[in-house]
Amino acid sequence: MATKTKALIGFRRMKDDELMVLTRTVIGAMTGNAKFLVPFPALDDVAELLDDFTTKLTAARKRGSPEDTALKDESKVPLAEALQQLGYYVNGIAKGHLSTLLSSGFPTAAPATGSIVPAMVEEVRISDGRQSGQVRLDFTNQIRMRLYEYTFRKLMVPEAEWSDRLTTTSSKGNIIVPLEMGLFYEFKVRALNNKGAGD
Structure with a gap:
């Protein structure tokens, strides 16, 4: 089939x-x-x-x-x-x-499975954390995906370096600290499986 x-x-x-x-x-x-x-x-x-x-x-x-x-x-x-x-x-x-x-x-x-490279992570959302200097990172979960990788940086000119790559098994409630108050940040997230990394 x-x-x-x-x-x-x-x-x-x-x-x-x-x-x-x-x-x-x-x-x-x-x-x-x-x-x-x-x-x-x-x-x-x-x-x-x-x-x-x-x-x-x-x-x-x-x-x-x-x-x-x-x-x-x-x-x-x-x-x-x-x-x-x-x-x-x-x-x-x-x-x-x-x-x-x-x-x-x-x-x-094709439908996302563990036998192909992951699709692009969708609906990446940032919201305020419970404490000053922290944010919450959420994104749409992918079926049968066990690991995600994310990184962030300050939005500035010239461009800042991306942070170290961090991993998580959850698409919800990832807390990122510490961040500086009053600045803009941008984030990147991708899914990982045994076939490689998505966009």
């Missing part, structure tokens, strides 16, 4: 440029595609969200003000959600049929 594939549908943590390229690719691939007669959401609606995000991303890179960056980040959320909904639609139509999935422009992957 062939392993069914599916379109990947987690985009909130995708890099800005990668999200723009993927969205354009999907819109181009699905426009006039007889396999997807009534896309949901409509491709025109997704294109409008893409235009809004692209405009705000350009402004954020040009001026670099905190307000412009916040506006760009806010516009990214509905675009990622719309692309996710479109991915659900594609998966529903394709029902694991690889050539149909590929014709949509979405990246594809």
